[in-house]
Amino acid sequence: MIRGDCFHCGEAYTKHGMSRHLRACLPESPGESTLHLRVAGARRTDYWLHLAVEADATLATLDSFLRRFWLECCGHMSAFTVGDTWYERPYSDDDPPIGSGTTRRSMDVSIGSVAGSADGEFDYEYDFGSTTALEIRVVDADGWAVETLADRVADSVAVDDEKTTDAGTSSVGEADDEIVLLARNRPPEIDCGSCGAPATKVCETCLWERGPDAWLCEACASTHEDDCSRPSYLPYVNSPRVGVCGYTG
Known part of the structure; x- marks a missing residue:
């Protein structure tokens, strides 16, 4: 917990x-x-x-x-x-x-x-x-x-x-x-959906379609655009609104 x-x-x-x-x-x-x-x-x-x-x-x-x-x-x-x-x-x-x-x-x-x-x-x-x-x-x-x-x-x-x-x-x-x-x-530990490293950002576009796969580390975010038609990145912040409607903390 x-x-x-x-x-x-x-x-x-x-x-x-x-x-x-x-x-x-x-x-x-x-x-x-x-x-x-x-x-x-x-x-x-x-x-x-x-x-x-x-x-x-x-x-x-x-x-x-x-x-x-x-x-x-x-x-x-x-x-x-x-x-x-x-x-x-x-x-x-x-x-x-x-x-x-x-x-x-x-x-x-x-x-x-x-x-x-x-x-x-x-x-x-x-x-x-x-x-x-x-x-x-x-x-x-x-x-x-x-x-x-x-x-x-x-x-x-x-x-x-x-x-x-x-x-x-x-x-x-x-x-x-x-x-x-x-x-x-404390900030929950969230893994990058691509490689398992600690996530630092989330693709708002993909969050509702792919769930956990929308969380990305810095390295994987650089290649995410190949799989997303409308990439929109938000930082991982310690809030229940993380990843929603442009919230950046």
Whole structure:
């Protein structure tokens, strides 16, 4: 299973193991003003994040973080689905209903106010054409100060430059003053579909037709055009949107 790094202490765990680890690793604090969220690819489950988010931060803030850190390529629409409610961006009161029993709302609502109605689980989609779907779960709630966590995480990561590079964590500690990255998966190992060497890029054109054969190392990419009518290369990046719609990280 894909492991990831805790940016608070530097230890490595699996996605679910990280949920248990962070309960013990993060400092105890009274109250429930901060949420521990686990975000993972719905179809590409090897990609995941653990976040500390202030409970009164809005879904719009979380959307902005996910776009900037993991998803943004062309300014596509996005939406959270919480129960029977669709929180979308952009939002307009003039838009027609999207289905029977489904309510459309703006993302300008606090995460804490909607997470309870979803039993701690809700979904997110970016781009309704070439969709990247995420599953979000509230793992825990406590009184951690996000600013303090961000400082501790940044100090911990700065001590270990090699681990920072391996995890692709240049944005650790970045937030909207309301979100901090606690842990992230290490990049999954993907082999070149032609020779088996580590892949460095993917042919977007071939990804949906050939699957694993679309992943290429530098050497094989140079000859790939002989087999592809419309070669379009994207770099291998640590995101569930890798290989989709021009996303380059």
